[in-house]
Amino acid sequence: MMKTWQAGKRLLPMTAALGLILAGCGREDLSVLRPQGPAAESSFALMKLSISIMIVVLLVVFSIAAYVWIRFRRKPDQNEIPKQVEGSFKLEVLWTVIPLILVVVLAVPTVKAVFAAGNDHSDDKDAIKVKVTGHQYWWEFEYTDYGVTTAQDLVIPAGKDIAFELSTKDVLHSFWVPSLSGKMDTNPDGTVNRFSFSAPNEGVYRGKCAELCGPSHGFMEFKVKSVSSTAFEEWLASMKAPDSVLPDDPALAETFKSQCLTCHATGSMQDLSQAPNLTGIGSRESVAGILLNDDTRVDGAPVEENLKTWLHDPQSVKPGNKMPDPKDLGLSDEEIDGIAEFLAGYTLD
Amino acid sequence: MDWITTVDHKKIAILYLWAGGIFFGIGGLEAILIRIQLIKPMNTFLDAQTFNELITMHGTTMIFLGVMPVIFALMNAVIPLQIGARDVAFPFLNALGFWTFLFGGILLNLSWVMGGAPDAGWTAYTPLSSTGYSPTHGVDFYTIGLQIAGLGTLIGGINFLATIITMRAPGMSFMRMPMFAWTTFITSAIILFAFPAITVGLVLLTFDRILDANFFNVAGGGNPVLWQHIFWIFGHPEVYILILPAFGVISEVIPTFSRKRLFGYSSMVFATILIAFLGFMVWAHHMFTTGLGPVANALFSVSTMLIAVPTGIKIFNWLFTMWGGQVRFTTPNLFAAGFIPTFTMGGVTGVMLASAPADFQFHDTYFVVAHFHYVIVGGLVLGLFAGLHYWWPKMFGRMLSETLGKWTFWTFIIGFHLTFFVQHFLGLMGMQRRVFTYLPNQQFDLLNLVSTIGAMLMGVGMLIFLTNIFLTSRRPADAADDPWEDGRTLEWTIPSPPPEYNFKQTPLVRGLDAFWKEKMAGHKAMTPSEPVGSIHMPSATILPFLMSVGIFIAGLGFMFSRDEFSSSIMSFLFNNYIVTALGLLITFGSMLMRSLFDDPGWHIEPEELEGR
Numbered sequence: 001m002m003k004t005w006q007a008g009k010r011l012l013p014m015t016a017a018l019g020l021i022l023a024g025c026g027r028e029d030l031s032v033l034r035p036q037g038p039a040a041e042s043s044f045a046l047m048k049l050s051i052s053i054m055i056v057v058l059l060v061v062f063s064i065a066a067y068v069w070i071r072f073r074r075k076p077d078q079n080e081i082p083k084q085v086e087g088s089f090k091l092e093v094l095w096t097v098i099p100l101i102l103v104v105v106l107a108v109p110t111v112k113a114v115f116a117a118g119n120d121h122s123d124d125k126d127a128i129k130v131k132v133t134g135h136q137y138w139w140e141f142e143y144t145d146y147g148v149t150t151a152q153d154l155v156i157p158a159g160k161d162i163a164f165e166l167s168t169k170d171v172l173h174s175f176w177v178p179s180l181s182g183k184m185d186t187n188p189d190g191t192v193n194r195f196s197f198s199a200p201n202e203g204v205y206r207g208k209c210a211e212l213c214g215p216s217h218g219f220m221e222f223k224v225k226s227v228s229s230t231a232f233e234e235w236l237a238s239m240k241a242p243d244s245v246l247p248d249d250p251a252l253a254e255t256f257k258s259q260c261l262t263c264h265a266t267g268s269m270q271d272l273s274q275a276p277n278l279t280g281i282g283s284r285e286s287v288a289g290i291l292l293n294d295d296t297r298v299d300g301a302p303v304e305e306n307l308k309t310w311l312h313d314p315q316s317v318k319p320g321n322k323m324p325d326p327k328d329l330g331l332s333d334e335e336i337d338g339i340a341e342f343l344a345g346y347t348l349d
Numbered sequence: 350m351d352w353i354t355t356v357d358h359k360k361i362a363i364l365y366l367w368a369g370g371i372f373f374g375i376g377g378l379e380a381i382l383i384r385i386q387l388i389k390p391m392n393t394f395l396d397a398q399t400f401n402e403l404i405t406m407h408g409t410t411m412i413f414l415g416v417m418p419v420i421f422a423l424m425n426a427v428i429p430l431q432i433g434a435r436d437v438a439f440p441f442l443n444a445l446g447f448w449t450f451l452f453g454g455i456l457l458n459l460s461w462v463m464g465g466a467p468d469a470g471w472t473a474y475t476p477l478s479s480t481g482y483s484p485t486h487g488v489d490f491y492t493i494g495l496q497i498a499g500l501g502t503l504i505g506g507i508n509f510l511a512t513i514i515t516m517r518a519p520g521m522s523f524m525r526m527p528m529f530a531w532t533t534f535i536t537s538a539i540i541l542f543a544f545p546a547i548t549v550g551l552v553l554l555t556f557d558r559i560l561d562a563n564f565f566n567v568a569g570g571g572n573p574v575l576w577q578h579i580f581w582i583f584g585h586p587e588v589y590i591l592i593l594p595a596f597g598v599i600s601e602v603i604p605t606f607s608r609k610r611l612f613g614y615s616s617m618v619f620a621t622i623l624i625a626f627l628g629f630m631v632w633a634h635h636m637f638t639t640g641l642g643p644v645a646n647a648l649f650s651v652s653t654m655l656i657a658v659p660t661g662i663k664i665f666n667w668l669f670t671m672w673g674g675q676v677r678f679t680t681p682n683l684f685a686a687g688f689i690p691t692f693t694m695g696g697v698t699g700v701m702l703a704s705a706p707a708d709f710q711f712h713d714t715y716f717v718v719a720h721f722h723y724v725i726v727g728g729l730v731l732g733l734f735a736g737l738h739y740w741w742p743k744m745f746g747r748m749l750s751e752t753l754g755k756w757t758f759w760t761f762i763i764g765f766h767l768t769f770f771v772q773h774f775l776g777l778m779g780m781q782r783r784v785f786t787y788l789p790n791q792q793f794d795l796l797n798l799v800s801t802i803g804a805m806l807m808g809v810g811m812l813i814f815l816t817n818i819f820l821t822s823r824r825p826a827d828a829a830d831d832p833w834e835d836g837r838t839l840e841w842t843i844p845s846p847p848p849e850y851n852f853k854q855t856p857l858v859r860g861l862d863a864f865w866k867e868k869m870a871g872h873k874a875m876t877p878s879e880p881v882g883s884i885h886m887p888s889a890t891i892l893p894f895l896m897s898v899g900i901f902i903a904g905l906g907f908m909f910s911r912d913e914f915s916s917s918i919m920s921f922l923f924n925n926y927i928v929t930a931l932g933l934l935i936t937f938g939s940m941l942m943r944s945l946f947d948d949p950g951w952h953i954e955p956e957e958l959e960g961r
Contacts, residue, residue: 030791050707053700054697065668068671073675073678092616100658114647114705170482171476172573183638185640189573218784290788
C-alpha cells in the first residue's frame, strides 16, 4: 500500500499541471473540464488522476517504442541472426504487476466516488426536489414540494442540493449538465433514476440530452439557471401567482385558448404535460431550447423574433417534434405574429 | 460460376475480401457524409433523419459487414496454411457462412432503396427502435439482415474452432501454434458464446416489431433496459472478436520483420485467453448511466480496468520482441509500428472510461467516439492493413507496391489522428455524440473542422490503397514462396498463391515457428510427415449459395408480411406468407438435397501432383 501511495504522490504535481492546462478548454457554462459544482468536480478529479496515470503509461510505451525503432533498425550490412529470446519471466511479471498497481490506484477512488455519487438526497429535507421528465424533444421540470411545473429552464437556488427524479414519457433520454454533473438516463419502464447535484455559483449552465432519441436529439437542450435563494423564492411565488393570462385582443385570446391551450398549460391551469408549460415563457433563456433569447450575443435573437421563427415553422427548427404547425391549425400569419408578441410579453415579475 | 460454387478456403477468403471491401467502402462513404455534415455548426447538408440513418448504417455496416468479413478473409486465407491443413474442417459450411453473410449484408443495405434505412443507432436501443418511434421498415432490415449475416459469422466461428482443434499438422501442439492461429481460435470461441445473445435479441426485437410481441414494450409489461443487457452481453465481447485477430496479425508481423521470435509467447497466449474471459464480464460498463446503482457500477468499473493488465502484457511483449532484433520497416511492419502507440492510446482512454463516476461525463459524448475509433480503426484497421500487405503475396502471388504502401500508411495514419484525437476534447467540452448538428459559439467549430479534414485525408489513404491493388493486379504473379525472406510459419513454405490442395505432403512440425526452425537447421523446406499420396478434395457445389438466397427471400417475405401493397397479387403473396414459405422451401430443399445425395468428392492423384 505504501508503494501505491508513493506512486500517487508522484502523480500529484502532474495532476495539478494537467488541471491547469485542461481548465483552459471550453466554455465555463458547458465544459466538463471547467466544473462548476461538487458533482462535476468529483468526476473531474477522477479524470485528472486517470489522465495522469495514463499519460505516464503512454510516455513509457512511446519512449520504449521510439528507442527500439531507432536503436534496432536493421542496417544494410546486418546479416547475422539475432538471438532468439524466449521471454523473460522477471520482465513479464514486472509488466503484470505495475499495471495491477496502477489499476488499484485508480480503482480505490473510483469505488469511493461511485458510492458517493449514489447518495440519494430524496429524503433530504433541505434538498429541492425536482421531477425531470424527458419528452421528444423538451424537458419538463416539476417542483413537487411547491406544485410548480415549468419547461426548458431549470431554475435552482445556488448552493442547495437538488434531488432529481428522472423519467421519460416516450423514448430514452439522458439528462446532462456537463459543467455541473455527469449524466443520468431517463428510463420509460417505471424505474425512476435518482441523483443530485448543486451549483454553488449563480449563473446559467447549458444542459443537453445525451441519448439518441430521434431526429432532433441534438436539439434537445435546456438551461440550468442558478439564482440566489431570494430570487428563487420570488420566482416560485410568481410562477404560482398568475391566473391564466390571455392576449388583450379578445379574438386572439379565443384563438390562443382554443388552439394553444389544448396541449399547453399556463398559470394555474392544471398541467397537461403533453407540451411545455408556457408560464412566463417571455423570461426564459431560449425558445424551444435552442433559439437563444439574447440579442447581445451573435447567436441569440430577441425573444419575440425567436418565437416567430418557431411558430411560423416548428418542424424546420426542430425536425420531428410533436407540435402541430400553427398554419395547419388555421392560424393566419397575423395571428401567429400576435401570439408570438403576446408570449414574448408574458414574463414573470 | 466457379466463384459461386467454390468451397476452397483460399477462394472463399478472396470472396470475403471483396465483399467486405465493398461494404467497407460503403461504410466509409457514410462516414465521409457524416463528417461533411458536421464540418460547421448548423450545417444543412443533410437533414436530421438522413443523418440518423447514416450513423446507424455506418456503425452497423463497419462492424458487421466491413471489418468482420475482412478478418474472416485473413483467417480463411491463412489459418489452414499456418496449421498445415489442406482446408478447413467443413468446406461446405465455410461457403455457406460466406453466402449468408453476403445476403444478410445485401438485405441490410437494400433498406436505402426500399423505404428508409434503420435510424435508431447501431445499438438499436428500444423504445426508439420499436415500431412506435421507428415506423419505417428500417429497423426490420436491421434485425433480419443482421440475423442472416450473424448466421454466417457463427458458422464461420464454429468451423474455425473445429479446424484448429482437429486439423493441425503432426507435431503442432497447441503451444507450438502461431499466434494468429491462437487469436483466431479464441475469437471463434468468443463468437460461439457471444453471437447467440445477439441472435436471441434480434429475434425478440423482430417479434416485437413484426408480430406485436411485448418483450421490450413497457405498456405490455416488457423492459427496454433488457435490450441493453442483451445487446451488450453480445456487444462487448464483439469488441474482442474484432481486436484479437488484429493482435494476432501484429504478433506475426513484428517477429517476422524483427527477425526474432515473439517475446513471451506463453504469456501472450495466456493474456489472450484472459482478455476473452474478462470480455464477457464487463458488458454493463456501457450502461453506467442507465441507473444500475453503485454496487453494479463499482463491480463493472473494477472488472473493466482489469482488462488493462493482459493488454499491457501484450504491448510490452511486442516492444520487447523488437528489442535486440533487426527491425525492417516494410509496409506491413510500418502498420504494425503505427498500431502500437495508436492502440495504446485507445486502451488508456478505455481505462479512463471504466471509472464510472468519470464515465458519467464521458458517456455518449465524442470522447467515447474518439475512444472506440482509436481501438477499432487505430487498432483493428491498422492491424488489418498490416495483415493484408503482409499476406497479399501469399493470397494473390503478387507483392503490393512498397512505395504506394508507405503513402497509404502515412496519409491514413495522419488523417486518422487528425480526425479522432481532437474528438476527445470535443467530448470533454460538452459535445454529445449522434447529434446531426450543433449550435455555433460552443467552441466546437474549429475542432469539428479539423476532424472533417482528417477524415478526408483517411479517404485519400484508402484511395491510394485501392490504386495499389489495381496496379498490382496488372503485374505478373511472381511472388516468391517466402517473399519477406524471414517468414517463420508454415504458410511461407508453399508456393504463392498456394495450389488448391495447399500441402503436397503434410509437414512435420518440430517447434514453435516451424519454418524458421528448419531454416536455422539449414534446411530449405519442411520435413514431410507423410509420403506423397492421393489427396481427397471436396466437390464444388451451388447449394450454399441457394440456401442463402432462400433465407434472403424468406427474410424479405417475413418483413413485408403485413404491408398493404397497391397490387392485390403482391398483397396476396406477402400477406399469406407465401413469399416466406417459398424462401424457406428453397433453403430446406437445398438442405434436403445435401442430405440425400452423397457427394464423395474427388481425388488428386500423385502422378498429377508430380506433373505440376
